[in-house]
Amino acid sequence: MNNVNVSAFHYFYTLILLTMTDIAGKIEYIESKIPEYVKLVIVSKTRSVEEILIAYNTGHKLFGENKVQELLNKKNQLPGEIQWHLIGHLQSNKVKYIVPFISLIQSVDTLKLLKTINKEASRINRVVDCLLQIHIASEETKYGFSLLELESAFETVKPADFKYIRICGVMGMATFTSDRKVLQKEFDNLKGIYDALKTRYFSESESFVEISMGMSGDYEIALESGSTIIRIGSMIFGERK
Numbered sequence: 001m002n003n004v005n006v007s008a009f010h011y012f013y014t015l016i017l018l019t020m021t022d023i024a025g026k027i028e029y030i031e032s033k034i035p036e037y038v039k040l041v042i043v044s045k046t047r048s049v050e051e052i053l054i055a056y057n058t059g060h061k062l063f064g065e066n067k068v069q070e071l072l073n074k075k076n077q078l079p080g081e082i083q084w085h086l087i088g089h090l091q092s093n094k095v096k097y098i099v100p101f102i103s104l105i106q107s108v109d110t111l112k113l114l115k116t117i118n119k120e121a122s123r124i125n126r127v128v129d130c131l132l133q134i135h136i137a138s139e140e141t142k143y144g145f146s147l148l149e150l151e152s153a154f155e156t157v158k159p160a161d162f163k164y165i166r167i168c169g170v171m172g173m174a175t176f177t178s179d180r181k182v183l184q185k186e187f188d189n190l191k192g193i194y195d196a197l198k199t200r201y202f203s204e205s206e207s208f209v210e211i212s213m214g215m216s217g218d219y220e221i222a223l224e225s226g227s228t229i230i231r232i233g234s235m236i237f238g239e240r241k
């Protein structure tokens with residue numbers, strides 16, 4: 001190797017090393033800041049298999065993706081030990097592809113979707129863990145049930161009627177803002193809806209325990225409001241392009 005090549009090699013080697021320690025360091029930092037009962041889901045959407053492997057090699061097994069196709073592509077190239085959460089909007093026609101392996105569907109946002117998941121899961125005789133996504137943000141575009149919608153849904157079908165679904169709690173996304181008061185209010189609202197659902201429909205359920213809220217920019221506030229699952233991407237991997 002001539003001098004130019006040597007320094008180029010060193011440069012890239014150092015860069016890779018820095019990236020690795022950075023990702024691992026961020027995961028370690030977040031884990032050290034959250035209570036033991038809180039689960040960290042590493043959101044790996046748009047990230048490469050190599051980046052995910054760096055995170056996986058820290059011993060972390062819980063990852064979240066928001067698109068079915070991207071999830072399936074990555075799953076095939078990564079260790080089978082990884083537990084995958086779906087955190088993005090799910091179309092009914094894609095349910096069958098994830099039902100055999102998914103660890104938790106966090107983004108169930110319609111009664112129709114509950115019915116489809118139950119049907120597909122019954123075909124393979126697997127009980128699938130799900131969260132009810134609740135609309136808590138002021139933005140129109142975010143998916144999710146309102147409490148009213150859920151109440152009217154559970155008038156026609158009871159949660160226990162879905163024999164192949166275990167409803168494990170709720171999930172929500174706050175408004176994209178740095179206004180602490182707004183975030184606090186929305187997370188408290190989600191906690192309130194969780195409590196109401198628990199009392200009305202899940203008082204006998206041992207699995208209805210999760211409140212998935214909090215992302216890179218707002219997880220500390222979400223934890224104060226009672227979050228049990230946080231979903232972190234950009235804080236670990238850097239900003240998405």
Ligand SMILES: *Cc1c(COP(=O)(O)O)cnc(C)c1O
Nearest residue numbers: 043066087215216231232233234
């Ligand atoms: C992208 C995404 C996250 C992670 O967002 P970051 O700001 O990158 O931490 C969390 N939850 C959902 C539903 C997402 O789509």
